[in-house]
Amino acid sequence: MPISIPLNATLQYSSPSSSSSSSSSSSLVPSSPLFSPIPSTTVSLTGIRQRCLRMVTSCVSNAQKSVLNGATDSVSVVGREQIRLGLPSKGRMAADSLDLLKDCQLFVKQVNPRQYVAQIPQLPNTEVWFQRPKDIVRKLLSGDLDLGIVGLDIVGEFGQGNEDLIIVHEALNFGDCHLSLAIPNYGIFENIKSLKELAQMPQWTEERPLRVATGFTYLGPKFMKDNGIKHVTFSTADGALEAAPAMGIADAILDLVSSGTTLKENNLKEIEGGVVLESQAALVASRRALTERKGALETVHEILERLEAHLKANGQFTVVANMRGTDAEEVAERVKTQPSLSGLQGPTISPVYCKRDGKVTIEYYAIVICVPKKALYESVQQLRAVGGSGVLVSPVTYIFDEETPRWSQLLSNLGL
Ligand SMILES: Nc1ncnc2c1ncn2[C@@H]1O[C@H](COP(=O)(O)OP(=O)(O)OP(=O)(O)O)[C@@H](O)[C@H]1O
Ligand SMILES: O=P(O)(O)OC[C@H]1O[C@H](OP(=O)(O)OP(=O)(O)O)[C@H](O)[C@@H]1O
Ligand SMILES: [Mg+2]
Known part of the structure; x- marks a missing residue:
């Protein structure tokens, strides 16, 4: 049938x-005999x-x-x-x-x-x-x-x-x-x-x-x-x-x-x-x-x-790096000059408290960003270019x- x-x-x-x-x-x-060429x-x-x-x-x-x-x-x-x-x-x-x-x-x-x-x-x-x-x-x-x-x-x-x-x-x-x-x-x-x-x-x-x-x-x-x-x-x-x-x-x-x-x-x-x-x-x-x-x-x-x-x-990867700086805003300005370091909403920058000569000082800031896996190496290079060191990379499980x-x-x- x-x-x-x-x-x-x-x-x-x-x-x-x-x-x-x-x-x-x-x-x-096909029941129709018509033929029409298709457009290129x-x-x-x-x-x-x-x-x-x-x-x-x-x-x-x-x-x-x-x-x-x-x-x-x-x-x-x-x-x-x-x-x-x-x-x-x-x-x-x-x-x-x-x-x-x-x-x-x-x-x-x-x-x-x-x-x-x-x-x-x-x-x-x-x-x-x-x-x-x-x-x-x-x-x-x-x-x-x-x-x-x-x-x-x-x-x-x-x-x-x-x-x-x-x-x-x-x-x-x-x-x-x-x-x-x-x-x-x-x-x-x-x-x-x-x-x-x-x-x-x-x-x-x-x-x-x-x-x-x-x-x-x-x-x-x-x-x-x-x-x-x-x-x-x-x-x-x-x-x-x-x-x-x-x-x-x-x-x-x-x-x-x-x-x-x-x-x-x-x-x-x-x-x-x-x-x-x-x-x-x-x-x-x-x-x-x-x-x-x-x-x-x-x-x-x-x-x-x-x-x-x-x-x-x-x-995505989470990338964490340390950066020397005078304050969080100054570090943020430097980071923002790099196109691949803006993260999901922007970089998170927080002070790293170091103990030196018995005193707690802030010389470094930790930057945390999410970067697309494809752009990982490029991002690491950009971090280094603005003074980033000790770069840690870990997978993101959920966003x-x-x-x-x-x-x-x-x-x-x-x-x-
Ligand atoms: N190379 C591929 N060839 C066929 N299917 C693929 C291929 N790659 C991905 N698929 C996906 O897998 C599905 C086919 O899965 P599977 O091989 O289990 O089905 P199947 O053997 O065609 O099914 P059935 O045995 O019920 O006819 C496709 O419908 C498609 O969505
Ligand atoms: O581009 P490829 O990676 O070579 O895959 C394509 C082939 O895989 C599927 O066949 P399947 O292995 O399901 O066998 P079947 O044709 O016997 O169903 C599909 O029907 C193609 O024949
Ligand atoms: Mg099959």
Whole structure:
């Protein structure tokens, strides 16, 4: 039975998804013969990131009526007491999710790895359910989970723009990868370097469209449609997609890339304009749960605060140094001449009380600053340049700000 793919009325799934890699047995066939070349774009890395974030957030903010939404429409927040947090049960994201929570002093107590429910003693009203990432998104939409940690790629692919999904924190600092179109670096593709050039190749016609192998059967067709590429079909497989072009099954693949090794080892290359989205782990919530389930908002606030405090501190060192000076203001003036020594709000400068000839004197001042890890050596050099000595460097564990911007964003997103 055909499954309609939301957001793209011109594409129809011609046969049910199968694990076979054959493009003829499982393909998304364009019904429109029109072809329009895509505009040329040169995108900076920051530009790509912003565009991808916009894409994911717009995916999540534009309500799309879909199979998934059908499930959500019938959802009501049932009267369970516990808040449910979905964590990846296995795979790349599983251990890192637990480690991140541990770093936030949230210790997930899982009796054994095959037990799919666990507790976090620090959050007594919350239970953890271990699920496959795609099922976390599905269960957020069906109301069976309230919060979850998954990749932005999975949010985009399985959330399909459902506005009940809210991204509470979009950058948990692990699971980095991007979803990208890749083509062979040989044969007719040897000189093709951009999506525009790929789209303009004379080979793609209604009868012989560009064949793309992908596991992203929602985002793939959407990306091609958004870029005006009409002569395209899709096939799907459960893994090892990079083999498809060499096997003659596909012309291109659309898959996740992190190190790029798998592409390289299979003689494939990425092209300019071919990045569908940038992904990393995110904290996601069900809007309905946050607005209707007792305690959910307070719980997400606590988790968010802990995450922000840890993630912010993660990039910083505390630097302490001694500096000779006549008074704290004079030392402050000297320190402020250096661009990397301003700290979070400004340097803390305090007197060092030395005992000399039986008398307590102040000849030195201690300066305490937070510096970004990346700027550590530069900061030490600047400290020395203004007379700093005995420089001590230690990691920062948490930085709790007055309030996190993401919390205000969340409240305004919820209309609160
Ligand atoms: N190189 C990578 N390849 C695939 N996923 C990556 C990569 N780097 C980070 N990720 C993240 O990890 C997630 C995939 O995790 P995992 O490997 O457990 O899932 P999977 O094997 O694709 O899932 P399933 O087995 O349910 O199909 C992706 O959704 C993405 O967010
Ligand atoms: O850029 P890289 O670091 O090489 O990683 C990318 C590869 O990793 C993932 O595959 P995975 O290992 O999950 O195997 P699979 O394709 O069989 O699912 C992804 O589907 C790519 O194939
Ligand atoms: Mg995999």
